[in-house]
Every structure is written in structure tokens, then in C-alpha cells.
Amino acid sequence: MADVPPYPLYGRSYLLYRVSPLHHGDAPLLNDRTLTTHAKRLREQLKGDNVRGVEVDFAGTEDALPNLGPLQECDWDMIGDEDAWIDRHRQLVDPEASQLTTVVSAEQARGIEVTLDYEKQSYNALLLRDPTLTSSPGGFTSLPLLLVKMPLAIRDIFVNYIRTSFDAHVVPLRLSSAFVTSSLETFFRHLSASTSTQSVEDVIRQLQVQLSFHNATTLLRHLDVTIAGRDVPGFLERGKLLRDAKGRPFTAAFAAYMKKHLALDIFHPKVQVSRISCASFVLATDRLKLMAPDVADVSIADSDSPEGSAGELAVQEFYTSLVKEATGTGIFSSEDLTVNRRSSTPSSESVSASRRKRAVSNVAAGSRNAKRSKAREKENRDGALGDEEMVDA
Known part of the structure; x- marks a missing residue:
């Protein structure tokens, strides 16, 4: 169980961006085939390759950031909630857990996770949507909140890819x-x-x-x-x-x-x-680092208890309000602060199972891959990236 990695929303320092609805035409964005295509195209730009025989605007990042080593993997995946994340990784480490549902549907997806695995370090970004609004206009997908953990050279290429590929407006969220x-x-x-x-x-x-x-x-x-x-x-x-x-x-x-x-x-x-x-x-x-909340004690849970611990409920409400702030519909998006906040805490169909899963994920949050730890130590010692705001404390 300890091999389940921490949920990517937790324990990492992210820069905040707001994104207009992503235009992708008739082909749905939240689809494995479409996401694989975008992963390939972004990888080509980061490596400085040609795209369909046309030289890209960027020369890649491997020369700019030589201490990272070559780019090994670039993945775009749909990401669900914490429970879906734990189910997926439990099946990876325990193939006999066939009863677990590991496929995240477009309707259940919380958004998209983009991961970049270099030889000596890994980075990621999250495109997240409003949990209370899962529908978008035809040809568009609304993922208004963008969280990015990447050094400047990589971040510029990634943000420009979002702008040009989806005709989207991407600006820092203040x-x-x-x-x-x-x-x-x-x-x-x-x-x-x-x-x-x-x-x-x-x-x-x-x-x-x-x-x-x-x-x-x-x-x-x-x-x-x-x-x-x-x-x-x-x-x-x-x-x-x-x-x-x-x-x-x-x-x-x-x-x-x-x-x-x-x-x-x-x-x-x-x-x-x-x-x-x-x-x-x-x-x-302009940035956020959110820690995994402590889960409620399952042994004392009963039918009258809320759908999670106080920390879990606080994180859920905070996440919803942050996404709404990115869309411009939050109560602090204007100077009128007299609007009453509407509680938007989602309910859970299986409280006990959910708490057990998240407890497993929280325990795993303290573990680190040895290879990445050595790279992190070298990065902090040498200051090679020069992007100190993205180094986790």
C-alpha cells in the first residue's frame, strides 16, 4: 500500500494560472487518444524536434537545462479525485486487485495532469475544472485553473503550447x-x-x-x-x-x-x-502548496458524521473556491465582498472506503524516489535551474 504515490495536488509548490476554455473542435479533449497526441507534440517541442516537417519556434530545453538530462517521458492523462487515483495505483502494484475501477471517464475527470520526466528530475502541471460544472460549449472544454511546477525555460514552452494548440488565453492568476x-x-x-x-x-x-x-x-x-x-x-x-x-x-x-x-x-x-x-x-x-489533509477516523465514523474530516471538508471547499476564482465567478473576483459564499462540498457515496483510501495516500506522501531525491539535492546545491520559487520546502 505504501507504494501508492501521493495525489499530485498535494505536497508540491505550484504557480497559479487562469485559462480560457480550450478549443479543440469536434474531437473531444478528455479522450486517451487525443491526450496521447498532445503529449507527443509537446514532447517534440521540448526536445526541439520538427512538427510535421515544420521547424518549431522553440529550440528545446535540453541545452538550456543540461543538468536535467534528456527528456524521457511526456504524458497527458485524465486525473480523477483522490479515490480514483488510489484505485489506479493500487492495481498497478497489485494486479490481483481486478475489482478496482482504474479508468477515469470524461465525466468523472477532475482535469488533466501533464507530467515531464527528465533523467534527473520530474515536473508536472494540472489543468483543473470546476467540480460543480462539467459541461462546456460545443468544441470547447473548460479547465480554468492551471497549476504549474516547472522551471522557467520549460514553463514558457508549455504555456505557449496551451495558447497555440487550443487558441486559449493563459495569464497568471493573482x-x-x-x-x-x-x-x-x-x-x-x-x-x-x-x-x-x-x-x-x-x-x-x-x-x-x-x-x-x-x-x-x-x-x-x-x-x-x-x-x-x-x-x-x-x-x-x-x-x-x-x-x-x-x-x-x-x-x-x-x-x-x-x-x-x-x-x-x-x-x-x-x-x-x-x-x-x-x-x-x-x-x-500567485502560488500554492497544499498539504494532504488528515482523514477522519473510520473506527468512529457513523451515519451522522460528515462526509470527511474537518481538514478534508476545508480542502474541498478551498479547491472549489479557487477554481471559481480562476473562472472569474468567485466572490472575490470583484470588489463586492458582500455576496454570501455557497457551500459546495461534494458528498461521498462510500465514506468509510474513501477515508481508508486517502489514509493510504497520505502515508505515502512522505516517501520519495531515491533517484529524484538525489537530483533534488544536486539542484538545490548547485542552483542550476535558477528558479527557486518552484523548489518545494
């Missing part, structure tokens, strides 16, 4: 301060619920909030505030007593604390909450 703080409040709300068996202190642990002042002064670019895990519940309790909390108790209490002790108004237009870091996630205005 999250607002309101969205960043709201994501933290989402975790607090689920962890503080009466049905939660997890505590805020155990799940969040140490909390770090970064405030940036990009347009205010050149003398001070940002300020990092670290809050010990044991003090976080106190902020929440104090925030619930404040008159202007408006469903954001931690943000209100933190703002009051900063104003009293540093005379700093975090709601000032020139002050931006640019990053929040804790044990569950690292979320900045």
Missing part, C-alpha cells in the same frame, strides 16, 4: 488579499465546527502571515508575522467578540492586534496580505 485570508477562515470554520474531531492548533500549528507594501515604500517590502499554534485559538475567540468581524473572526482579531501594537491598518489599500503559511497550506497571491 489572488486578492481577501481571498487569501478567506481561505484561512475556511479552514478555521471547519476545524471549529461542533462535528470536528480535529483541533485548530494540531492542524494549523505555527501560522505565518506576510504583509506586503509594494507601492507604498521602497524601504520596507514586506513584514512577516509569526503566530504560535497555541495562540491561534485565542485570536479566533477574540475575533468572535468583535463587532465588525463579519464572519471573519481571525482576520478581524489579527487586524485589531496589528493596529494596536504596530499602528498598522491591514485593510489599507496599500497593505496587502500576500502570503499565509501554516502546516496545512502555503498560499500566496
